[in-house]
Amino acid sequence: MTDFKALIEADTGQTARSIRLLDVGTFEDWLKGQPDSIRAMATAYQFAGKADTFLLLPRVGGKNDDKSAADDFSVVAGVADHEQLDPWSLARLGSSLPEGKYRLQDSSAKRALFGWLIAQHEFDRYKELPDRQGPSVLLVKDAIAQRDEAVRQAEATAMVRDMVNTPAADMGPDKIETLVDKLSEKHGGEMKVTRGDTLEEHFPMIHGVGKAAMRAHAPRLIELKWGRADHPKIAIVGKGVTFDSGGLSMKTAAGMLLMKKDMGGAAHALALASLVMEAKLPVRLHLLIPAVENAIDGNALRPGDILHSRKGLTVEITNTDAEGRLVLGDALTLAGEGEPELIIDFATLTGAARVALGPDLPAMFCDNREMADGLLQAGAEESDPLWQMPLWSGYDAMLNSPIADCVNSASGGFAGCITAALFLKKFAPESVPWAHFDTFAWRPVAKPGRPLGGEALGLRASWRYLQGRFGQ
Numbered sequence: 001m002t003d004f005k006a007l008i009e010a011d012t013g014q015t016a017r018s019i020r021l022l023d024v025g026t027f028e029d030w031l032k033g034q035p036d037s038i039r040a041m042a043t044a045y046q047f048a049g050k051a052d053t054f055l056l057l058p059r060v061g062g063k064n065d066d067k068s069a070a071d072d073f074s075v076v077a078g079v080a081d082h083e084q085l086d087p088w089s090l091a092r093l094g095s096s097l098p099e100g101k102y103r104l105q106d107s108s109a110k111r112a113l114f115g116w117l118i119a120q121h122e123f124d125r126y127k128e129l130p131d132r133q134g135p136s137v138l139l140v141k142d143a144i145a146q147r148d149e150a151v152r153q154a155e156a157t158a159m160v161r162d163m164v165n166t167p168a169a170d171m172g173p174d175k176i177e178t179l180v181d182k183l184s185e186k187h188g189g190e191m192k193v194t195r196g197d198t199l200e201e202h203f204p205m206i207h208g209v210g211k212a213a214m215r216a217h218a219p220r221l222i223e224l225k226w227g228r229a230d231h232p233k234i235a236i237v238g239k240g241v242t243f244d245s246g247g248l249s250m251k252t253a254a255g256m257l258l259m260k261k262d263m264g265g266a267a268h269a270l271a272l273a274s275l276v277m278e279a280k281l282p283v284r285l286h287l288l289i290p291a292v293e294n295a296i297d298g299n300a301l302r303p304g305d306i307l308h309s310r311k312g313l314t315v316e317i318t319n320t321d322a323e324g325r326l327v328l329g330d331a332l333t334l335a336g337e338g339e340p341e342l343i344i345d346f347a348t349l350t351g352a353a354r355v356a357l358g359p360d361l362p363a364m365f366c367d368n369r370e371m372a373d374g375l376l377q378a379g380a381e382e383s384d385p386l387w388q389m390p391l392w393s394g395y396d397a398m399l400n401s402p403i404a405d406c407v408n409s410a411s412g413g414f415a416g417c418i419t420a421a422l423f424l425k426k427f428a429p430e431s432v433p434w435a436h437f438d439t440f441a442w443r444p445v446a447k448p449g450r451p452l453g454g455e456a457l458g459l460r461a462s463w464r465y466l467q468g469r470f471g472q
Helices: 027-032 036-044 091-096 110-118 144-165 173-187 196-202 204-213 259-278 324-337 351-357 369-381 393-399 416-425 459-470
Strands: 008-010 017-022 053-058 073-078 100-105 136-140 190-195 220-226 233-238 240-244 284-294 306-308 314-316 342-347 363-365 387-389 434-438
Touching: 008 110, 008 144, 017 027, 027 036, 036 053, 053 091, 073 091, 091 110, 091 136, 110 136, 110 144, 144 259, 144 459, 173 190, 173 220, 173 240, 173 259, 173 284, 190 196, 196 204, 196 220, 204 284, 204 306, 204 324, 220 259, 220 324, 233 259, 233 324, 240 259, 240 324, 259 284, 259 342, 259 459, 284 324, 324 342, 324 416, 351 363, 351 387, 351 416, 363 369, 363 416, 369 434, 369 459, 387 416, 393 416, 416 434
Parallel strands: 008 136, 017 073, 017 100, 100 136, 233 284, 233 342, 240 284, 342 434, 363 387
Antiparallel strands: 053 073, 190 220, 220 284, 306 314, 363 434
């Protein structure tokens, strides 16, 4: 794991290269004050203060153009708004600048520390990446108090990315259990695991989905409890389908290509739990991860089968590729039995959410107005946007079954992410505020600080919300 703490230092006057931030509105005034050589360089490199661009300026007459700098060059960089930095304002610099120490001029960095940090993290488990000279360290004064928070967020985001990027052969249910165990041990939590055929009596939907992989990758429900018993209870649930073949309703080869990421909900849930524990948020945490592989075998779940659930509802299986909602249903039921103050679940649940909102916007479902508004506001403040979708009861009938209490997948292609969320609602406790995130957990196109691959979407928004609601 990247040593994020080493990438930010308190500014005590150390020798450092300076960073001057501009936007398109301030670029011309800056350019007018530069010597001819710098103006010519800006023109040659087509630098005009646009976001995510920068220019390395050599010394002029033995000194940098910025008299406060004391190094071989200085940096001038474009951002969207030099007075209102967002978490990604420094991401291009963090990933691109040569090794050394850097000092921002005339700007507060606190909102941009996260991007500086996470941009220097790379997933290199299976491939030797081009050598980087070394870390780029940012010196800060007014934001040093926010360093620990930025480090926590960067570590949690890196956890999600690394877990999702890891192929299923190295991120099966047992590996997720190991990660939860390490986190529990680190923070003094209490871990419980229900595995294999012992699931059948109390968590029959988790067992039903995971039984086809029983011999190689036994299904399990992983629980972690942490915090004082007299603190407010919260439950965080994550879908941990470590590989999704679609079961007997088998996906195409192209459809399976990214299915290592179907445990992205579990990665988000584990990362959010890590943030809660690292910050010592005064809550009683209950983390639940149903971890299974949706495989094909002689005992695999079949279309037309009827599953019982922990809640007592019967479910007719109309599509074995709609398995994530099944394992979540049993986990949500158990989460509700603890009578928490709120429940948040994460799942890479439907392609329909991606068709509706694209890869960057997690679909958020929540019919508690106060909680929904709080999450949306937190997402806006953290530049981790969410989009609320309706839990519209008018579509409940699409889940009706003639022989069971409901089907697991509505027929036809209409409102796929909504009917999936309505299915989950049947298992979430009515009296407890509940939010469901249908997140992609993947970035198909790279952006500064956000490489192609696994991605945390909705994580920082959820954390900001929990901080605001339960923080001291």
